[in-house]
Amino acid sequence: MPVSAKTPRILNPKYSSTSDPLKYLLFAVDLDGTLVTDDKQITPATANAIREILEMGMTVALVSGRPTFGCEHIADQLQLAKYGGYIISYNGAKITSCIDNDVLTRSTISRETVGELYDFLKGYPVTMMPSPRHEIITEDADSHYVRQESQIDNGMPIRQVPNLKDALVRDPYKCGIAGDPEVIGKLAIELQERFSGKLNAILSGPIFIEVMSPYVDKGKALSFLMSEMGIERSQVIAVGDANNDIPMLQAAGLGVAMANANEMVKQVADYVTTSNMEEGIQHLLNKYVLHPEQSAAHPEVDFINAMQKDTLMETLGMKCTLLEEGYVECTMPVDRRTCQPMGILHGGASLALAETIAGYGSVYLLSQDETMVGMQVSGSHVHSARLGNTLTAKAKIIHRGRSTHLWDVEIYTEMGTLVSSVRVLNSILHKR
Structure with missing residues (x-):
């Protein structure tokens, strides 16, 4: 089970409860397909909108399936250490305070369970990639899936090993499984059934399954952070594009899907903004936070x-x-x-x-x-x-x-x- 550190609740230092109260205090945002463009960049317009809400006093949490390592450069770009933001990484398995690097909560998968998963996957044409800390461990470092994952995670180091079970010396936060879309879609369902109570397997993209502890998802992590900060769900905006974002959208007072999100995500969202290639985050923040009085009452x-x-x-x-x-x-x-x-x-x-x-x-x-x-x-x-x-x-x-x-x-x-x-x-x- 997650273990909470004795970290004090931290709001954005810019927040002042004596000034005009903010309707929303926490902005929880997914990275890939949401905050960043398809080439993994934050546009200047999006970065400026984020900085504006930080200056207003809102707190920003980056919520991603990426390892913490793969989120840190974005946190630095947005100056979350200055404003007291958070990184919720590994799909919620770890929450880190950017202001002091304290870990608020962590949840790993036992190496024994990873071994069972490894044995189960032997009959499937997939690539398994555990992420114990600041590296990707794999038996096939030349796999394009592994290279792609490393690139997404800001160049996270890759270590090739002869046997994954023997190489793991720590319980990992997450195991990635990549392969052909037809195989991955069916496998995600099989894993949830086969490892019920032991693992949580989430289809985070057409070629990728993210496997975590059964106690982990983005919604549980966001709820934990809300409790730590002492805020209500009505004070939280969460935005994402993939199935692993659904629990987070449901946990927030305002759950938002990107226009590029799949239909299941849009069905649970309270609002659908424009896509990650069309300044969707800027549009959302202008509408609900920065200029709600100027926001068009009607869609254009x-x-x-x-x-x-x-x-x-x-x-x-x-x-x-x-x-x-x-x-x-x-x-x-x-x-x-x-x-x-x-x-x-x-x-x-x-x-x-x-x-x-x-x-x-x-x-x-x-x-x-x-x-x-x-x-x-x-x-x-x-x-x-x-x-x-x-x-x-x-x-x-x-x-x-x-x-x-x-x-x-x-x-x-x-x-x-x-x-x-x-x-x-x-x-x-x-x-x-």
């Missing part, structure tokens, strides 16, 4: 389109072109993605377009404590559209109640021919 067209990355909407080529109170327009091409085999528009694509545009319209009308889900779609297909046409959907709200929005959606070709007439009913819910 560019933001809506950025949100469509890697979704059905992007796959079908949908694009929002106009977004106003009670009225929305979107376009969608009639091409191989939206056609039936004979070159005629698929009716299902028309209904998907109608439901999407009505959803955008309802989202525009929501207050910050509301969310929306589609309830019913009913359409009539009036005329066919063919390969090469471009559709324009126009949605008008015809009923705006407390709990429902009813939209009338008409879909036209570029020549003005009415293709479909659709009614969409959305349910409006209050967030938890």
Whole structure:
């Protein structure tokens, strides 16, 4: 079980409880796919936004599956030692105070259990990489998975050994397992079943499983830190993009997913910001912390389109072109993605377009404590559209109640021919 050190609760030295109280005191942020870009850099705009909230008095915690070693250079870049930040590393297995390097809590995997895992994995085409402290131990130092992991972890040293079981002299914080996506996806489920109560195996990416103590995940670590700091969950923002971030988002008062996050993460989030390649962290902090009074009460067209990355909407080529109170327009091409085999528009694509545009319209009308889900779609297909046409959907709200929005959606070709007439009913819910 985690053992808490006798570390005093530390808030950002800039925080003053006598000044205007801050709504949020702790910002917990994942690194890869969230804080950093795809080339593992923090953009100047993101760095400036982080420094602004630090100057306001908020505390920042870097929460990552990386080893502490792989997080320290980012903590240095953001000056977290100066502002009293934290590093939650190894998916929550270790929490370190940046201001004095004290370890607040740690949880390792027993070498005996690692040995059982090693034996179990012999029949799988995967690479195992325990991380005992400041190095990666492997039997295949030339593996591109190992090299990639080292690079992500800021050049963490690699040590090749003839036998992992014999080489481990300390209980590791984490074991990484990498391989082909098809193998890794199934293996993650098998490990959770086979080692239930002994290990926690999390799919942190399509090619990577992170294995920790059963007592470890990012949510438990964040809750522990909140307790140490003496703050409530309502005072915490957490943001991430992968499955291992879900417990953290659920532990925070405001759980945020990146636009590049997978759908499971977005489903549990209270808000979805733009992607890690589109200043998602800056957008989030501007909206909820730095300039909430100036933050657009409604989403803008560019933001809506950025949100469509890697979704059905992007796959079908949908694009929002106009977004106003009670009225929305979107376009969608009639091409191989939206056609039936004979070159005629698929009716299902028309209904998907109608439901999407009505959803955008309802989202525009929501207050910050509301969310929306589609309830019913009913359409009539009036005329066919063919390969090469471009559709324009126009949605008008015809009923705006407390709990429902009813939209009338008409879909036209570029020549003005009415293709479909659709009614969409959305349910409006209050967030938890």
